[in-house]
Amino acid sequence: MYNKLNERIISNLKNIVGENNVIVEAGKIIDYSHDEFSLSEISRMPEAVIKPLNSFEISEIMKLATKEKIPVVARGGATGLCGGCVPLYGGIVISLEKMNRIIEIDEKNLMTTVEAGVSLKEFYSALEDRKLFFPPHPGEESATIGGVISTNAGGARAVKYGTIRNFLRGIEVVCADGKIIKPGGKLIKDSTGYSLLHLFAGSEGTLGIVTQATLSVLPEPEDSMTLLVPYETVNDALNTAPFILKLPARPLAIEFIGKRVISIAENYCGTSWPSVKGEFFLMIMLDGTRLEIEKHCEKIAEICLSSGACDVFVADSREKQKKILHVRSLVYEALKSSTIEILDVTLPPDQMASHIAFVEELSHKHNVWLPTYGHAGDGNLHTHIMKTTIDGRPIEKWKEIYKKIRDEIILDGIRRGGKISGEHGIGMVKKEYLEMCLGQDYVGILKKIKKTLDPLFILNPGKIFDPDLDGNNAVPGAEG
Ligand SMILES: Cc1cc2nc3c(=O)[nH]c(=O)nc-3n(C[C@H](O)[C@H](O)[C@H](O)COP(=O)(O)OP(=O)(O)OC[C@H]3O[C@@H](n4cnc5c(N)ncnc54)[C@H](O)[C@@H]3O)c2cc1C
Structure with missing residues (x-):
């Protein structure tokens, strides 16, 4: 169905991005064959890894890939947990690692424009210098802006602020045929036609390659506080959350976790969790002014204690909060092996x-x-x-x-009325459940969208849907 890269195509790629930015040696491209998904058998070797410096180069790569029918997979920090950036059909991996400029921090409009390869770590740090705040916080800070947009990442703070989509204002996207489009802009309101902006968010590199993004930011909250609340039963812990959410101010995060998992994370990172009581914990994070937080904290503590909590531990200093967050954020790593x-x-x-x-x-x-x-x-x-x-x-x-x-x-x-992915995406490992989850008619519409934007199915094939392996350039199920 797809063609293989040959000397001529590789030479054309070198002409576009320069010799040093085309990697074909097996020993160097092996790192680009997988993401964070734990099973090694899902990894696949790309035929070449390309490291473009700008959207124009990506546009030229896509024109070449369309002409030669070569699959192209965009790759950010490869922290994904569903095989999203694995080059299932070989071809080209476009690594955004060299497109990592923070183009503008516009304090008047409270918006920032960055290249897709900027890591969350660099992004948060640049904002912190200006006393600004980007609320979405998917757990792993080596993820990139392009990656978090393409998975519509969430994280703990989604309770108060929502997922990446809520902060996405504009993007620059290179389409399958090399056209460059710019949905959205530095706008709070926009009802100008169908929203391609929100279609590309969460599209996992299957509809276009995100090269730049404009994101809303907020002034840094004055203060923060974390409450650690132990319970004897998971039901008591979970049943407390709706009462907290009914309060006029929303917590930044309400996480829950069991003691056994926490003990493993404590051993893994060598930091101790401040509470020894209880079998399950709620970790409730608050932000705002000190006065607001203290009032809020008091009410939440009352609710927790009357809903079966054994205790309420208040982490009011940055140091205590960091310690709790450190243990929580290493849970995945601690369980990974x-x-x-x-x-x-x-x-x-x-x-x-x-x-x-x-x-x-x-x-x-x-x-x-x-x-x-x-x-x-x-x-x-x-x-x-x-x-x-x-x-x-x-x-x-x-x-x-x-x-x-x-x-x-x-x-x-x-x-129970749920869906298969709240934040990681479908990638290659959850696609078998998509139709069961969304229904045939819904998936049929998604396939028609895919066919319109990527008729040759060269963008991240085998993610979200499978391509038609019998050829005919068709997207299966999109004919009707
Ligand atoms: C320890 C740990 C904790 C995590 N916690 C969370 C969490 O709390 N919440 C959460 O939502 N996720 C979490 N994740 C998952 C992961 O960090 C997110 O999925 C993240 O959004 C992936 O970003 P990335 O840059 O690493 O993307 P990659 O893994 O490189 O790619 C992910 C997908 O996006 C596509 N893509 C990447 N860049 C582009 C681009 N520029 N244009 C088009 N498509 C692109 C890829 O093709 C792929 O389909 C966690 C992962 C780890 C390892």
């Missing part, structure tokens, strides 16, 4: 407790450890499917049961 996959089912918030009870039952049925934690304030849960039994012994034949467990968890999520 025994994790097969981390899921990110999203549910109506009132369905979280019963979904977790279902997962717990499944865990006992198959004797597989399925630690589940996540964003108690917005219904987005992370279940790790582990290669270990409940008591931590390795499971030799995990491949035999992994798929069954995953199917059951995902089906339960869908049955």
Whole structure:
């Protein structure tokens, strides 16, 4: 279906981006064959990795790829958790790593324009220098702006501020045929036609390559505080969240997590968690003025204690808050070596407790450890499917049961009105559930959009949908 790169095409690529920015040596491109998804068998070698310096070069690459029918995969920080930037059909990986300029921090409009390869770490740090704040915080700061837009990333702070989409004002995109378009702008309001801006957000590099973005920012909050609240039961912990959300001011984040997972993260990072009581914790983060936060904190503590909490630990200094966040943010790394996959089912918030009870039952049925934690304030849960039994012994034949467990968890999520991904995206590992989740008619429309924007199916093929392997340039299911 696709052509392979040959000497002539590679020479054309070198003419576009310069010899040093075309990498073809196997030893150097192997790092570009995978993302953070734990299973090594999903990795695929690209035929070349290209490191363009600007949108014009990407446009020329796309014109060449269209002419020669070569697949192209955009790659940011490769922190994705569903194989999104894996070059499933070989071809070209466009790494945005050299497009990492912060073009403008416009303090008058409270907007900033950056190239797609800027990492979150660089972005947060540049804003901090100006006392500005970008609320979305997907956990891994080596992710790039292009990557977080393309997955519509979320993170803990989505409870108060929403996902990346809420802050996205404008983008520059290179289309499959090399055309450069600029949906949105430095605008708060925009009802000018269909919103391509929000279509590209979350499109996982399958509709175009994001090269620049304009994002809203906020003034840095005056202060912050974290409450760590231990409970004996997961139900008590989760049932507290709706009462907190009914208060006039919203917390920045309401995370929940079990003690066993926290102990593993504590051992992994050598930092201790401040509470020894309870089996489950709510971690509630607040921002605002000191006065607002103190008032808010008092009310939340009352609600927690009357909803079954054993205690309320208040981290009011930056140092104490950092310590808690440090342990929480290393949970994924601490569990990673025994994790097969981390899921990110999203549910109506009132369905979280019963979904977790279902997962717990499944865990006992198959004797597989399925630690589940996540964003108690917005219904987005992370279940790790582990290669270990409940008591931590390795499971030799995990491949035999992994798929069954995953199917059951995902089906339960869908049955409860949920969806298969709240923030990580579909990538290559969740596409089999897309139709079951969205329905045939809905997916048919998505395929028609794909066919319109990428008729040759060269942009990140095998992600979200599979290409038609029999050829005919068709996107399967988009004919009607
Ligand atoms: C420890 C850890 C914690 C995490 N926590 C969270 C969390 O709390 N919330 C959350 O949402 N995610 C989380 N993630 C997942 C991950 O960080 C996000 O999916 C992130 O958005 C990926 O960004 P990236 O730059 O690494 O993209 P990549 O992994 O490189 O790519 C992701 C997808 O975007 C596409 N893409 C990348 N750049 C572009 C571009 N310029 N144009 C078009 N398409 C592009 C790729 O083709 C791919 O489909 C976590 C990951 C880790 C490892």
